[in-house]
Amino acid sequence: MxxxxxxxxxxxxxxxxxxxxxxxxxxxxxxxxxxxxxxxxxxxxxxxxxxxSKDAIVDVLMSAYLQELQAQYRAVLDEATDVSATFEGLVHASLRTIELHPHATLIYQHEAQYFRETPRYRYVRVAGERVRETWMGVLETAVADGVFRADLPTRHLYLLLRDGLWLSVRWFRPTAGYGYPQLATDCARLYHQAFASQSTLRRMLARP
Amino acid sequence: MxxxxxxxxxxxxxxxxxxxxxxxxxxxxxxxxxxxxxxxxxxxxxxxxxxxSKDAIVDVLMSAYLQELQAQYRAVLDEATDVSATFEGLVHASLRTIELHPHATLIYQHEAQYFRETPRYRYVRVAGERVRETWMGVLETAVADGVFRADLPTRHLYLLLRDGLWLSVRWFRPTAGYGYPQLATDCARLYHQAFASQSTLRRMLARP
DNA sequence: GTCTATACATAGATAGAC
DNA sequence: GTCTATCTATGTATAGAC
The missing domain is CATH 1.10.10.60 (Homeodomain-like)
Incomplete structure (x- = not known):
């Protein structure tokens, strides 16, 4: 029982x-x-x-984690409006997932190579691919719309954001007044400005 | 012999x-x-x-790496002019060090916890502290001068940049036309825009 | 400087008593 | 569901021959 x-x-x-x-x-x-x-x-x-086995424990851990992440992203994409809001939504969804599964996040980040080389963990790599496609889809749309900059490889934008965002689990310790939602808002602001095209920057300065 | x-x-x-x-x-x-x-x-x-021992090999590896990094940063600081140039110089110095020691960079990033918990590797933690102080000094000067934004914790700026920059070793593969120096230039541009204050953004838009 | 041989500790995993 | 006991493999590290 x-x-x-x-x-x-x-x-x-x-x-x-x-x-x-x-x-x-x-x-x-x-x-x-x-x-x-x-x-x-x-x-x-x-x-x-x-x-x-030990790996069977890791399986349970990573499966729950990746399912949660997928559900969070799905929710954002389902109620997507404009591309900027979707971008911001993905940042928040990522940090929400980190808050729910900090250990799994760290394991996923640090054992990426092991997961890639071990046949058993094929599903981890597949899930990672899907995450990349989700982000790249949003970023490429934003670039095509002239919202995000086109002077740097879009793939670089994604990877720099990804590592900065996910590795925040290594250093961020939420406090009473500043938790993960606040961090997400700040990160979204930072990367939005980092990725902004010239015309977006002009619009941002016009109405802050 | x-x-x-x-x-x-x-x-x-x-x-x-x-x-x-x-x-x-x-x-x-x-x-x-x-x-x-x-x-x-x-x-x-x-x-x-x-x-x-195995750790003795790691010692040789990490010592050479951290000395190289320190030398690279020292060279940038010694010929420092304005704070924007110093910032850019540190980005280039970091990626130069990654290019020279990609494996050590990865080990340093992935074994941070192990180094922190193992008395033998105290020198690694000390070197990491010095790197942080170097970056934070530059960033705080830029914030104080109104060059970089003050609406986000400066510490967050550093940590998001650090992880994005150093973890590029996990995905970046230099090609004939686009090597580490080009990546450094692009990263410096990206993070400079990300960190820019409103007045800096206005200046950037005025003369691109 | 490398090999052979091996000591010794610890790892993952199993079988059967309770 | 846990413990006792243990098998087997593998790990770090050493000693001495070559």
Whole structure:
């Protein structure tokens, strides 16, 4: 029983949650199943009653993360209006996902190479591709509309934003007055100005 | 003999070079001394004739990297003119260092947590502090002079730039017509516009 | 400077008692 | 569902022959 309990209460969920912290801090290769067991309060052998391997834990973690990210992006695209609003929406959606899954975000960022080289994690790479396509679609539309600059490779715009945005999980610590929504607003402002075309800049200066 | 040979020709240098590739791709914990030996063409035991441990190899690698970075930044600061030129100079210096030490850059970025938690690598953290101080000094001067925007935390400006810039090593592949110097010029333009104050933006639009 | 051989510790994973 | 016990593989590191 207890199989249909609320998310986070089952033994499996506790294991995944504790493992997430360790995996984010020490990396996948640097985290042992024994450590995960210790963090949960059971012996390493007992972990294998719930998961068939260390990578199986990572699977649960990353799948939930990538599904959440996809859902967040989908919601933004479904109620898309103009391209600037969509851009801003994606920034907010990304930071919301980071706030919900900080450990998974860090693991995803730091183990990208491992995920790429390991057949088992093909779905991670596929999800990453989809994220890239989503962003590039929005950015290319903005460039085509003359809203964003065309003097730099659009791909560079995406990659510089991506790493700046996602790696904020390494340094940002929300406080009472300044949380992830505020950070998202600030990031959207910063990158919007960074990416703005000359005509957009003129419009921004005309009515701030 | 051969101890005073040109850098890169000695056995030690070859080991460090091959190890750098592996450590960058698989992480420190994910790379074994056996693999390093294989990459060099000797058995793992022989590695210990040259280095007392795996971490000792990382030390040589990171020390050379951080010294190079410091020298590059020093050169920029020594011939500093106005704050915009210094900012641009630091961007170019950073990407020059990435070009010279791509593997060390990746290791530094991905193993930051490990370096922070391991007493042996105190010097890495100290060097990182100095880099931060260098950038923050320039950015805060620019903000004080009204050149850069003051509506976002200056620390955020630095961190978003840092991660975007340094992580370019994960995706940028130089070609004949577009190498690191070109990327540096583009990044400097992008972040300069991102960080520009309203008055700077007005000046930029007046004379492009 | 490298190899052979190996000590020793720790890793992932399994089997069966409770 | 957890523990005890353990197998097996692999890791770091060392000693001594060549």
């Amino acid at each position: 207890n199989e249909a309990g609320p998310a986070g209460s089952g033994r499996r969920e506790v294991i995944v949650a504790r493992a997430a912290e360790l995996l984010a801090r020490k990396g996948i290769a640097g985290t042992t199943v024994r450590e995960i067991g210790e963090a949960v309060g059971i012996l390493s052998g007992s972990i294998y009653h719930h998961f068939e | 051969n101890e005073a040979g040109p850098a890169g020709s000695g056995r030690r240098e070859v080991i460090v070079a091959r190890a750098a590739e592996l450590l960058a791709r698989k992480g420190i914990a994910g790379t074994t001394v056996r693999e390093i030996g294989e990459a060099v063409g000797i058995l793992s035991g022989s590695i210990y004739h040259h280095f007392e």
